[in-house]
Amino acid sequence: MEAWGAVIVAAGKGTRMGTIQSKQYLPLCGKPVLVHTLEKFEQIEEVAEVVLVVGEQDVGLCRSYVTDYKLTKVKAVVAGGAERQDSVYRGLQELDSRWVMIHDGVRPLVSREAVTRCCQAAYRHGAAVLAVPVKDTIKQVNDQGVITGTPDRQSLWSIQTPQAFQRAQIVDALERAAADGFLGTDDAMAVERIGVQVAVAHGEYTNIKITTPEDLPMAELWLSGQK
Numbered sequence: 001m002e003a004w005g006a007v008i009v010a011a012g013k014g015t016r017m018g019t020i021q022s023k024q025y026l027p028l029c030g031k032p033v034l035v036h037t038l039e040k041f042e043q044i045e046e047v048a049e050v051v052l053v054v055g056e057q058d059v060g061l062c063r064s065y066v067t068d069y070k071l072t073k074v075k076a077v078v079a080g081g082a083e084r085q086d087s088v089y090r091g092l093q094e095l096d097s098r099w100v101m102i103h104d105g106v107r108p109l110v111s112r113e114a115v116t117r118c119c120q121a122a123y124r125h126g127a128a129v130l131a132v133p134v135k136d137t138i139k140q141v142n143d144q145g146v147i148t149g150t151p152d153r154q155s156l157w158s159i160q161t162p163q164a165f166q167r168a169q170i171v172d173a174l175e176r177a178a179a180d181g182f183l184g185t186d187d188a189m190a191v192e193r194i195g196v197q198v199a200v201a202h203g204e205y206t207n208i209k210i211t212t213p214e215d216l217p218m219a220e221l222w223l224s225g226q227k
């Protein structure tokens with residue numbers, strides 16, 4: 001397998017978590033959430049180079065993580081942008097690898113096996129994301145709080161990261177999205193809209209994105225089980 005580059009995005013504000021300290025720096029089993037994610041990528045054989053994207057005010061702190069936690073793959077720590085998409089684009093500028101994956105800094109539970117499945121699916125199909133089938137029934141609800149539809153659950157997947165692409169293709173897609181004023185909530189949306197097929201590779205239900213307060217104790221529980 002070729003060597004991959006990874007962009008870890010961690011420049012968000014964590015508004016939904018509601019804490020003063022941004023969620024990527026909150027302690028999880030004794031270390032910042034983001035450090036767990038970076039340590040995971042140290043163990044992923046496919047990944048040769050990592051770029052970490054953080055808030056401008058946190059660049060110094062995160063550079064010290066590289067030394068303190070002996071993160072050998074992190075080649076650059078750069079400041080992100082106002083939107084996740086901007087942060088991803090900035091990170092991609094620092095990578096040389098032909099194949100790249102983009103991962104949320106707040107998904108510390110991702111497993112090596114799932115990342116490998118994502119890389120393999122990207123090789124086969126050109127681009128791939130980790131995903132799990134939804135378990136609940138999903139409803140569309142209008143702004144009066146009334147159900148307007150029930151999409152067929154068979155075709156619904158909950159999308160995770162990493163998301164894997166050829167670097168040139170995701171860079172092109174993000175530049176076109178910016179030119180068109182298109183803002184996606186994941187990376188795949190930018191390439192889907194220019195006609196590229198994106199495959200799903202089986203993720204894991206435990207690969208949660210730490211988003212709201214109840215996610216942290218769940219992550220603690222699962223992470224202590226992984227060690």
Ligand SMILES: Nc1ccn([C@@H]2O[C@H](COP(=O)(O)OP(=O)(O)OP(=O)(O)O)[C@@H](O)[C@H]2O)c(=O)n1
Nearest residue numbers: 009010011012013014015016082083084087105
């Ligand atoms: N401008 C941004 C916004 C988000 N992210 C990163 O993208 C990931 C997923 O985003 P999300 O969970 O939405 O994080 P926040 O934007 O921080 O959260 P919220 O929407 O609650 O403010 C996180 O690792 C976050 O730090 C980023 O790098 N740059």
Ligand SMILES: C[C@](O)(CO)[C@H](O)COP(=O)(O)O
Nearest residue numbers: 084104159160161185186209
């Ligand atoms: C990219 C992502 O993690 C896939 O689930 C998600 O879409 C990020 O969305 P958010 O709005 O930044 O939470």
